Amino acid sequence: MPTMCDYPQSVEEYSDTSFSDLHNFSGGPGALPQVVLQQAHEAIIKAPGTNISLLGVSHRSHWFQNVLDEAEFNIRTLLNVPSSYHILFLQGGGTMQFSMVPVNLLRGGNQCADYLTTGYWSKKALTEARKEGTIHEAWNGESDGFRRLPEPGECRFSSGAAYLHYISNETVEGLQFPYLPGLRGVRRVCDMSSDFLSKPFDISDYAVIYAHAQKNMGPAGVTIVIVHEDVLQDAPQNIPSIMDYRLFAQHRSNYNTPPVFAIYTMMLVTRWLQNDVGGLGNMSDINRRKAKTLYGAIDSSYGFYRGTACHAHRSQMNATFVLPTPDLTNLFLVSAEQAGFVGLTGHRSLGGIRASLYNGVTVQAVEDLVEFMDWFRLQHGTDDLAGVQNG
Numbered sequence: 017m018p019t020m021c022d023y024p025q026s027v028e029e030y031s032d033t034s035f036s037d038l039h040n041f042s043g044g045p046g047a048l049p050q051v052v053l054q055q056a057h058e059a060i061i062k063a064p065g066t067n068i069s070l071l072g073v074s075h076r077s078h079w080f081q082n083v084l085d086e087a088e089f090n091i092r093t094l095l096n097v098p099s100s101y102h103i104l105f106l107q108g109g110g111t112m113q114f115s116m117v118p119v120n121l122l123r124g125g126n127q128c129a130d131y132l133t134t135g136y137w138s139k140k141a142l143t144e145a146r147k148e149g150t151i152h153e154a155w156n157g158e159s160d161g162f163r164r165l166p167e168p169g170e171c172r173f174s175s176g177a178a179y180l181h182y183i184s185n186e187t188v189e190g191l192q193f194p195y196l197p198g199l200r201g202v203r204r205v206c207d208m209s210s211d212f213l214s215k216p217f218d219i220s221d222y223a224v225i226y227a228h229a230q231k232n233m234g235p236a237g238v239t240i241v242i243v244h245e246d247v248l249q250d251a252p253q254n255i256p257s258i259m260d261y262r263l264f265a266q267h268r269s270n271y272n273t274p275p276v277f278a279i280y281t282m283m284l285v286t287r288w289l290q291n292d293v294g295g296l297g298n299m300s301d302i303n304r305r306k307a308k309t310l311y312g313a314i315d316s317s318y319g320f321y322r323g324t325a326c327h328a329h330r331s332q333m334n335a336t337f338v339l340p341t342p343d344l345t346n347l348f349l350v351s352a353e354q355a356g357f358v359g360l361t362g363h364r365s366l367g368g369i370r371a372s373l374y375n376g377v378t379v380q381a382v383e384d385l386v387e388f389m390d391w392f393r394l395q396h397g398t399d400d401l402a403g404v405q406n407g
């Protein structure tokens with residue numbers, strides 16, 4: 017345990033002595049690997065193997081077709097995705113998928129769809145789905161303040177549902193499913209925007225998964241959809257072209273102008289995962305270690321740092337916590353920023369602190385944050401804490 021004397025006495029001194037680089041813990045757009053940023057930077061001036069900027073490369077060029085092919089190949093390899101699934105690169109973010117899913121899987125039919133309401137983003141998904149058909153909320157965690165997810169037996173699933181929609185990782189509240197919800201025989205649709213490519217999963221459990229790039233995988237602008245071919249066959253006719261999964265599958269994601277820069281950068285991230293990290297098993301080990309380090313610091317702080325999500329459903333990607341008082345929470349955020357830790361402010365809907373531990377956040381960054389948290393607690397904790405513990 018470090019003592020006070022080992023630490024700088026002021027935040028200014030702290031940032032001067034300990035760190036030169038900023039550490040980005042933003043909830044999204046999130047941190048990206050340094051090597052990917054460097055390669056994207058170079059490609060903006062001159063795309064590798066060409067004489068022009070990446071920003072001026074034609075989306076119909078052979079060069080860009082190779083980028084799309086490599087991105088798809090890398091994702092197939094990382095996740096073992098069989099050819100019965102299409103991998104699409106779309107625009108419109110996670111929010112577009114809140115509508116595209118019910119338009120393609122629910123519209124015009126006579127089935128209902130099940131939704132799990134587990135936080136800020138799943139509420140938004142629910143609102144959009146209701147515009148397209150009959151929706152049944154199989155569980156709603158609002159009365160618990162979205163501090164936990166349902167236990168496996170708690171949900172009221174409909175056996176005849178067109179699909180079940182849920183969010184694997186609620187980015188705002190910091191809740192992550194440790195198990196697979198749903199009924200056998202009902203299509204599972206999952207928004208994985210904030211934990212896609214953070215760990216392996218079995219795609220055969222899903223009919224559709226989607227994830228925008230800007231939390232864990234790249235810059236905003238591209239959203240990955242992995243969809244089983246049966247879903248495309250059953251989709252209604254006469255849906256708007258820009259929302260039709262079939263057209264993007266037929267045109268191999270080159271139906272209208274795709275976001276070339278975002279797809280290129282995301283491809284670099286998949287290449288980094290494959291070649292530098294060595295696959296999603298390794299990535300998952302690293303992410304588990306980061307989460308363990310941070311939650312360990314929270315849990316051993318004698319109540320100074322308090323996690324806001326229940327232990328069993330804590331997210332490995334987004335750790336949400338507060339200090340004993342709102343004033344201390346705010347002082348922590350200001351001091352952390354001065355010391356070089358940015359993006360820690362909780363989502364505007366919730367407040368508090370959120371440290372996002374996406375793939376691009378290094379183990380070192382988390383260790384540095386934990387060291388800062390220990391330092392801050394020793395500076396500000398003891399007196400307030402005595403009050404808290406007695407009170």
Ligand SMILES: *Cc1c(COP(=O)(O)O)cnc(C)c1O
Nearest residue numbers: 109110111137187207209210228
């Ligand atoms: C951020 C987020 C969204 C919203 O995505 P946009 O790309 O901004 O539309 C949707 N779902 C989840 C899980 C998110 O974290």
